[in-house]
Amino acid sequence: MPKNNWPEWLMDSLQVLKPPEKLTVSEWADKYRVLDSKTSAEPGQWSTDRTPYLRGIMDAFTDPRVEEIIFAKPTQVGGTECMNNMFGYVIAQDPSPVLIVYPTLELAEFASKNRLQPLMELSPVLANKYRVEESKVLELQMDGMYCVISGANSPASLASRPIRFLFMDEVDKYPKNSGKEADPRSLARERTKTFPYNKKIFQTSTPTLKNGAIWQSFEKADVKLHYYVPCPHCGHYQTFKFKGGIKYDKTLPPEKIKQTAYYECESCKGMIRDAHKPAMLRNGEWRDSTGVTRLATKTGFHLNAIYSPWVRFGEVAYEFVTSKDDPETLMNFVNSWLAEPWEKTQVKLNSDKVLERSSGYEEGVVPDRTIFLTGGVDVQKDRFYYTIRAWGEKVTSWNVRHGFCETWAEIEEVMNAPYSTKDGIEYFVNLCAIDSGWNPDDTYDFCAKNSEWAVAIKGSSVEIPAKYRLTKIDREEKGLFGISLYLVYGSYYKDLIANRIARKAEDPGGWYVYEGCDREYAEQITAEHKVTIKRNGKEIDVWQLKTSGADNHYLDCEVYAAFAADRLGIRYARYEEPEPAKDDVTQKKPQARKQTNNWIGGDKWL
Missing domain, CATH: 3.30.420 (Nucleotidyltransferase; domain 5)
Incomplete structure (x- = not known):
């Protein structure tokens, strides 16, 4: 019987039995993800080429060697959408129970209504699997799986349910304890025990303090990766750094600095303009400190805002010069722009x-x-x-x-x-x-x-x-x-x-x-500050650089x-006192x- 004459019930049955496409997360997102106009600056079809550095992070999710991904990030680099793409991939390609944890229940509800549900509704391959009538705001039902959306401040929302995929967003904003219970991250991890061999854990956050959750996790990762990009003039691969990299005339007013700042290659000292950045990002690679690209069970990724396609070099310089003399605004620059931890300073100098x-x-x-x-x-x-x-x-x-x-x-x-x-x-x-x-x-x-x-x-x-x-x-x-x-x-x-x-x-x-x-x-005299850290269970004061690479x-x-x-x-x-002069000499x-x-x-x- 020709295929076009097969009965509809048979076609539906075969469609159910059809295996999912063999795609990575980035490939799936490029093909099926649609961004919402309410929450995205660039609504419409997703394109990983816009933020190429996210490809390596997303594709680590489907790598069998990786069990946990740690992403220490700034604002404005697409980190949240990276996590949402992984969530969409799970629904379409590998349906299994999911738990997504936000800092509070209020944020969990907001994310469900304004990010997760629109994500499924805008993508046809996900909309067909989304069971709207059976879903609640904090518990979404899909074909073959469910997703629990919880707040780190609510032990009830972290109740015992088996989950295979755990996503934790902005972990540095989590409370130290969930009510009278233990650390919310530990409670959430407990839910993955039912899947000892194929679970996946993704946690991301903008760093706050050096002893904060995301920085501690990143430091303890089996592999710590940074994004290396080639110089458009000499081809030398390097990471974008603020100190020593972004150049500007310090005698100019902030607005002029914003317009004239540029990036300097660490090798050939060539001038890198904003127009060079897209090509540099497309040809970039995630590497460890030895220059090798590799993944491990716990893989950490670190990125700063200089990489963002929406941020110009001059804007980074402007943000620094307008915030450097105020501890609170400088802390925001270090955390939200450089994605580095701020430290409790015992001695402050400028x-x-x-x-x-x-x-x-x-x-x-x-x-x-x-x-x-x-x-x-x-x-x-x-x-x-x-x-x-x-x-x-x-x-x-x-x-x-x-x-x-x-x-x-x-x-x-x-x-x-x-x-x-x-x-x-x-x-x-x-x-x-x-x-x-x-x-x-x-x-x-x-x-x-x-x-x-x-x-x-x-x-x-x-x-x-x-x-x-x-x-x-x-x-x-x-x-x-x-x-x-x-x-x-x-x-x-x-x-x-x-x-x-x-x-x-x-x-x-x-x-x-x-x-x-x-x-x-x-x-340079004030490049370090004295901070309190914990070492071997004891608090000690040490001198450390305010920003890495300074x-x-x-x-x-x-x-x-x-x-x-x-x-x-x-x-x-x-x-x-010198001896008095003799003989007028x-x-x-x-x-x-x-x-x-x-x-x-x-x-x-x-």
């Missing part, structure tokens, strides 16, 4: 505060009543950042000079140059502490050759009772023995700098910068210079390096 600490002296001029100079050098891959700081009584200090060099020879020249007061009294750097973390061999060689004024140091994250500790390094292959290496507890000196910056101008012991100091230096080289240099001053006994040093103060290098018993001053 770049304006540093610039206010002007000494009144020009760059390169040594302030009056200086006792000695110290230096600090932070060694990087392609350059050396340095600072030179003058020290006076009661640990008062002034930045005389800072900048960067490209060779060891330049560092030697900077540290051996004479620096004079307004009256012509010359000073030289008595002691310079040089970081050995990046290139220890070259640093040891340099310090051994310049041992009269240079010493190698290495930062320690573990508290050292005496603030620093001297060790000895032997390099037999170079014929060098007994090279001094100081282990320095950086947190102590960061506390010292922060406390000295916060002092009133009229109080002794302040920390100052030269007149007309540049903002880049000030921002430059803090000058802060490290000042830490090293402060250590050098401590090593020379600045706490007990007293200024000595100005007698210069002896070179500071010779005067104070060993004025107190070496390491035993403590």
Whole structure:
């Protein structure tokens, strides 16, 4: 019998037996998903090409290796629609019980009415499976499955029902406990026990605090992936970062910054405009920190708002410059734009505060009543950042000079140059502490050759009772023995700098910068803040970057210079007036390096 003559009942029966199409979530969404005009800025047929970074997240849902997906996201990148596409895929391709958890019951009801039900009604393949008459607002019935929509604040809505697919939205807004019950996420996970081998869990949120649910889950993921995009000029793959990536003229007003900001390639330094972004996103790849694309049982994805096709580079810069000086608005920028956690700050500093600490002296001029100079050098891959700081009584200090060099020879020249007061009294750097973390061999060689004024140091994250500790390094292959290496507890000196910056101008012991100091230096000095974290069940205070990827080289240099001053006994040093002039010839103060290098018993001053 020809197929077109088959009875209708037979055709219906065969349609039921027909297996679903073999599609990934992104393929299904591109073919069947229709966006609602009430909740979408771009209603109509869904296209993953508009937000290509969501393809990898959605398709991980159908990968047999993946049991749980963690998506730490900003606003404006399509994260909620990503979850909704997975939900639609389940209904059409793999019907099984679903639980969707929102922060509150009110949000659950809103999402059901304005997102989930329209999702099914607008797509014909879903509308045919949606049993409207049998459904309630918080319990939707479909062919072969049901979906429970619950609020994290309601233990009753998380009641014991077997579910295979668990979706949790904005988990950082969940209460710590669901009524008198345990953590709502744990309660929801309990529902998946009936499906030990083929369950899927998806949780997403904009991060809030570092100990928040989504960031903790992301940090504990088996694989943490970031979206790498190719430079349109050189092809180098990189992630979009705010610090160091988005460039703008800081002297311009915010509205001009909004119009002129651009992105700079980390490799070729080429200018990347907004028009380049769509092609970069289409050719992007999810990779881990080693540059490999791989999935695991628990796979984490992280994305910031710079990737959003609806956000221009200038808008990101504008949002930062208009919020950076207010903790509340800055927190929103860090959370909602960078998708990074905000931390409870114990010590707060900003770049304006540093610039206010002007000494009144020009760059390169040594302030009056200086006792000695110290230096600090932070060694990087392609350059050396340095600072030179003058020290006076009661640990008062002034930045005389800072900048960067490209060779060891330049560092030697900077540290051996004479620096004079307004009256012509010359000073030289008595002691310079040089970081050995990046290139220890070259640093040891340099310090051994310049041992009269240079010493190698290495930062320690573990508290050292005496603030620093001297060790000895032997390099037999170079014929060098007994090279001094100081282990320095950086947190102590960061506390010292922060406390000295916060002092009133009229109080002794302040920390100052030269007149007309540049903002880049000030921002690096304040790139970290002191926060409270939990470690091994205990709360401890640590210094951490305010935003990942921020430059803090000058802060490290000042830490090293402060250590050098401590090593020379600045706490007990007293200024000595220069001898009066003889025979109408100005007698210069002896070179500071010779005067104070060993004025107190070496390491035993403590």
